[in-house]
Amino acid sequence: MSEKKSTQDEGAWQGFATRAIHAGYEPNAENGAVNVPIYASSTFAQDGVGGMRSGYEYARTGNPTRTALEANLAALEGGAHGRAFSSGMAATDCAIRSLLRPGDHMVIPDDAYGGTFRLIDKVFSQWGITYTVAAVNDLDAIRAAIRPETKAVWIETPTNPLLNVGDIAGISEISHAAGAKLVVDNTFASPYLQQPLELGADIVLHSTTKYLGGHSDVVGGALITDDDALDAAFAFLQNGAGGVPGPFDAYLTMRGAKTLAVRMDKHCDNAEAIVDFLQGHSSIASILYPGLPEHPGHEVAAKQMRRFGGMISVRLAGGKQAALDFCGRTELFTLAESLGGIESLIEHPGAMTHASTEGSLLEVPDDLVRLSVGIEDIGDLIGDLEQALR
Numbered sequence: 394m395s396e397k398k399s400t401q402d403e404g405a406w407q408g409f410a411t412r413a414i415h416a417g418y419e420p421n422a423e424n425g426a427v428n429v430p431i432y433a434s435s436t437f438a439q440d441g442v443g444g445m446r447s448g449y450e451y452a453r454t455g456n457p458t459r460t461a462l463e464a465n466l467a468a469l470e471g472g473a474h475g476r477a478f479s480s481g482m483a484a485t486d487c488a489i490r491s492l493l494r495p496g497d498h499m500v501i502p503d504d505a506y507g508g509t510f511r512l513i514d515k516v517f518s519q520w521g522i523t524y525t526v527a528a529v530n531d532l533d534a535i536r537a538a539i540r541p542e543t544k545a546v547w548i549e550t551p552t553n554p555l556l557n558v559g560d561i562a563g564i565s566e567i568s569h570a571a572g573a574k575l576v577v578d579n580t581f582a583s584p585y586l587q588q589p590l591e592l593g594a595d596i597v598l599h600s601t602t603k604y605l606g607g608h609s610d611v612v613g614g615a616l617i618t619d620d621d622a623l624d625a626a627f628a629f630l631q632n633g634a635g636g637v638p639g640p641f642d643a644y645l646t647m648r649g650a651k652t653l654a655v656r657m658d659k660h661c662d663n664a665e666a667i668v669d670f671l672q673g674h675s676s677i678a679s680i681l682y683p684g685l686p687e688h689p690g691h692e693v694a695a696k697q698m699r700r701f702g703g704m705i706s707v708r709l710a711g712g713k714q715a716a717l718d719f720c721g722r723t724e725l726f727t728l729a730e731s732l733g734g735i736e737s738l739i740e741h742p743g744a745m746t747h748a749s750t751e752g753s754l755l756e757v758p759d760d761l762v763r764l765s766v767g768i769e770d771i772g773d774l775i776g777d778l779e780q781a782l783r
Contacts, residue, residue, distance in 0.1 A: 409469070409584075409585055409654055410654040410655070412465075412468045412469060413465070413469060413585075413650055413651050413652075413653050413654055414651045416464060416465045416467075416468035416469070417429070417460075417461040417462065417463070417464035417465035417466075417468065417647065418461040418464075418465070418647075428644075428648070429457075429458055429461040429462075429644060429647060430457070430458065431458055431640045431641055431644045432452075432456055432457045432458045432640050433640055433641070434452060434456075435451070435452045436450070436451050436452065437449040437450055437451070437452075452637075452640070453632060453635050453637055454632045456637075456640050456643070458640040458643045458644050458647075459477050459637065459638060459640065459643040461643070461647060462475075462477050462638075462643040462644075462646055462647045462650075463475040463476060463477050463615075465647055465650055466584075466599070466601070466605070466615045466617055466650070467617055469584040469585075469605075469650065469653070470579075470584045470588060470589075470590055470597050470617040471588055471590055471591060472590050472597065472617040472618055472619050473618070473619045473621075473624070474617065474618050474619070474620075474621070474623075474624035474627075475615060475616070475617045476615065476616045476617075476624065476627045476628065476631050477601070477613060477614070477615050477637070477638050477643060477646070478613065478614040478615065478616070478631065478636050478637065478638065479612070479613065479614070479636045479637055479638050479642070480600070480602070480612050480613060480614050480636070481508075481580065481598070481599065481600025481601070481602060481603075481613070481614035482508055482509075482512060482600075482614065483614050483636030484598055484599070484600075484614030484615055484616050484636075485508075485509055485512060485578075485598060485614070486512060486634075486636070487616060487627055487630045487631060487634070487636065488576055488596055488598060488616055488627070489512070489513070489517060489522070489545070490630055491623065491626040491627055491630060492544055492545045492574055492576075493517070493522050493544050493545060494522075494544075495520055495521030495522065496521055496522075496542060497522055497523075497542055497543075497544045497545075498522070498523045498524065498525070498540050498542045498543045498544065499513070499522065499523075499524045499525075499543065499544065499545040499546070499547055500524065500525050500526075500527055500535060500538045500539060500543060500545070500546045500547065500573075501513060501524050501525075501526055501527075501547045501548075502526065502527070502528070502529040502547070502548055502549055502552050502557070502559075502755075503526040503527060503528050503529075503754060503755060504529070504552045504553075504554070504555040504557060504755060504757065505526075505547075505549060505552065505553070505755060506549060506553040506578070506746070506747075507742075507746050507747035507748065507749040507750050507755075508746075508749070509547075509549075509578070510749060510750055510753070510755050511749040514753070515749075523542075525538040525540070526538070526754050526755065528557070529548050529549065529550060529552055529557050529558070529559035529564075530557045530558055530559055530560075530689060530690050530693075532560060532563050532564065532567060535564055535567055536567050539567070539568075539571045539573065543571055543572075543573045544572075544573055544574065545573055545574050545575075545576055546564060546567070546568040546573050546574070546575050546576070547576045547578070548561075548564060548575070548576070548577055548578070549577075549578040549580070549581065550577065550578075550579075550581075550582070550587075551581045551582065551683055551690070551694070551702060551704065552581075553580070553581060553704075553746075554704075554706050554742040554746070554747060554757060554761060554763045555681055555706060555757070555761075556581075556681040556682060556683060556688075556690075556704060556705075556706055557689075557690055558683050558688075558689075558690025558691075558693045558694045559690075559693070560693045560697070561575075561577060561587075561589050561592035561593060561594055561697055562592045562593050562697070565592060565593025565594060566593065568595075569593070574595040574596065574623075575593065575594045575595050575596070576594070576595065576596045576597075576598060577589035577594040577596070577597050577598065578598045578599075579597050579598065579599055580598070580599050580600045580603050580604070580733070581603075581702060581704055581732075582698060582702060583599075583603075583604040583605065583653060583657055583702075583733075584597075584599075584605075584653070585604075585653050585654050585657040585699065586657060586661075586698045586699045586700055586701075586702060587697060587698045587699070590617070590618075590619060592697060595618060595619075595620060595623065596616055596617070596618050596620075596623060597616070597617040597618070598614070598615070598616055599614060599615045599617075600613075600614055601613035601614055601615050601646045602614075602731060602733070603731065603732050603733030603734075604653065604656070604657065604660075604703075604733035605646060605649060605650050605653060605733075606645060606646045606649040606650075606733075606734075607649040607650075607652065607653065607656055607733060607734060607735060608645075608649055608734055608735055609731065609734035609735075609736065610645060611642050611645040611646055611649070612642070613638050613642055613643075613646050656735065656768060657700070657703070658700070659768040660702070660703030660766055660767070660768060661700040661701065661702060661703055662771070663703065663737075663766045663767070663768065663769070663771050663774060664682070664684070664701070664702065664703045664704070664705055664766040665684060665701070666771045666774075666775065667705060667764070667766055667771075667774060667775060667778065668680055668682050668684065668685065668705060670775050670778065670779070671705075671707060671778070674782060675710065676709060676710055676711065676715065676719075676782045677707050677708070677709065677710060677782075678707075678708045678709060678710040678760070679707065679708045680705065680706075680707050681705070681706040681707065681708075682701065682704075682705050682706075683698070683701045683702065684700075684701030684702075703733070703765065703766045703767075704732060704763070704764070704765060704766070705763075705764040705766060706742075706761055706762065706763045706764070707761070707762050707764070708758060708760045708761055708762075709760045709762060711760075712759070712760045713743075713759040713760055715760065716741055716759065716760045716761065716762050717741060717744075719739075719762055719781055719782060720739050720740065720741050720762060722780070722781035722782075723739050723777050723778070723781040724777055724780075724781075725737060725769065725773055725774060725776075725777035726738060726739040726764065726774070726777055726778070726781075727739070728740065730745050730746050731765075732763075732765035733765060734765070734767065735767050735768050736767045736769070737764070737765060737766055737767035737769060737774055738764070738765040738767070739762060739763070739764055739765075740762070740763050740765075741761070741762060741763075742757045742761055742762075742763050743756075743757050743758070743759045743761060746763075
């Protein structure tokens with residue numbers, strides 16, 4: 394039920410911001426409501442046994458508010474199908490179970506998000522699914538990691554939290570030559586900055602909690618694809634396993650998506666100014682940001698991204714304790730997990746979002762600090778970082 398409006402239906406709606414505002418819903422024919430209504434109903438009346446009205450019967454299977462969100466997300470990624478989930482991890486779980494069976498193998502980044510790694514390493518490993526880690530910015534390493542039983546290559550770009558950049562088109566060619574599907578977690582970039590389907594990805598995944606929702610007030614996830622069979626598999630598990638968002642969550646996510654374009658430009662503006670401030674600071678050993686010309690993934694990022702994003706990671710010259718002290722001294726940057734909201738956040742990945750990677754091949758440096766740069770006044774943000782590093 395996610396195809397109420399596709400990008401093809403919208404015809405002249407070529408601009409991203411226009412699609413973000415209008416795709417998925419037209420003013421209500423009954424009363425002209427400009428915003429999608431919140432259909433807070435768990436079930437729907439039927440016109441006789443099996444006679445569904447407008448395709449709805451039970452809210453786990455489908456809800457009009459969720460349908461509008463799914464169409465909107467598909468349009469933003471330029472995809473044919475969108476499916477919304479109760480969290481990014483629920484979307485991750487659905488994608489893996491749709492693609493792999495016991496005995497199958499997948500390739501994952503050597504600096505993947507901790508929650509993704511935990512799910513694969515601790516849960517799916519119990520069901521006979523194996524994995525190999527490879528650097529997302531090394532095409533030869535990805536090619537070498539693929540086995541005859543590889544069914545999926547799973548990447549993030551930029552990665553969380555080291556901000557490495559993968560060549561989506563190049564990895565797509567490698568994956569498809571091996572008969573594997575390419576999944577791209579596009580959460581850090583958002584659809585505004587990067588369009589993986591255009592570059593050859595089979596599936597795009599989002600934690601819509603982050604930039605798409607954008608206000609730190611809703612948890613959600615999404616899968617977008619052009620593949621009819623994959624979408625059918627997602628729909629089956631979405632309904633059968635039940636990891637769906639409620640109508641209010643769907644409404645909040647769609648409301649956030651409407652302002653994605655303007656928010657992302659401000660996130661990027663602020664991040665670039667902060668990188669300029671941090672360069673050469675005596676407390677900072679290195680800055681991890683794809684917008685820097687010296688970043689190893691800069692050229693690839695410049696080719697496949699509109700801009701370089703609002704996420705910055707830094708390594709502190711004083712080691713772990715300096716990183717912990719930095720996180721503890723900020724006042725405007727809130728010490729918290731998650732990212733992509735309008736407010737600026739700071740965290741220590743090794744002790745917070747990526748604690749599950751400790752002792753593994755994906756363990757992150759203990760001197761690493763991750764900044765999710767919000768849309769506050771840049772002078773205030775720089776002032777806060779300056780006093781915290783003093």
